[in-house]
Amino acid sequence: MSNKELGQIGEDLAVSFLRANDYVILDRNWRSSSGELDIVARHDRTLVFCEVKTRRSETYGSPAEAVTATKREHMRASALTWLAAHHVRYSGMRFDVLSVLYQSPTQHNVSHITGIDI
Numbered sequence: 001m002s003n004k005e006l007g008q009i010g011e012d013l014a015v016s017f018l019r020a021n022d023y024v025i026l027d028r029n030w031r032s033s034s035g036e037l038d039i040v041a042r043h044d045r046t047l048v049f050c051e052v053k054t055r056r057s058e059t060y061g062s063p064a065e066a067v068t069a070t071k072r073e074h075m076r077a078s079a080l081t082w083l084a085a086h087h088v089r090y091s092g093m094r095f096d097v098l099s100v101l102y103q104s105p106t107q108h109n110v111s112h113i114t115g116i117d118i
Helices: 003-020 067-083
Strands: 023-032 034-042 044-054 092-104 108-111
Touching: 003 023, 003 034, 003 044, 003 092, 003 108, 034 067, 034 092, 044 067, 067 092
Parallel strands: 044 092
Antiparallel strands: 023 034, 034 044, 092 108
């Protein structure tokens, strides 16, 4: 399986996880000149911009550790661009990371880190 395929599986698992926890998915893989937003969701009246990181193991650290300061800056800039392009009512917003460890369709784990510093 290629890294691209693994990433797609991880994003699909993250979307399923969010939906099961009462999130409404507004956008996926939204691209702007400043980067990509993996998932844009709404939880109650809060907009949530999500980065999804998927790995097969934690040999080189947890998937969430791959969200660097540069990536967080791109998320912030992309979120501002997304907000300018969409007219969505919300009372707050935050940035989350969904960390997926994937071995097989039946053996995987999704961790949700809410409210990362941007």
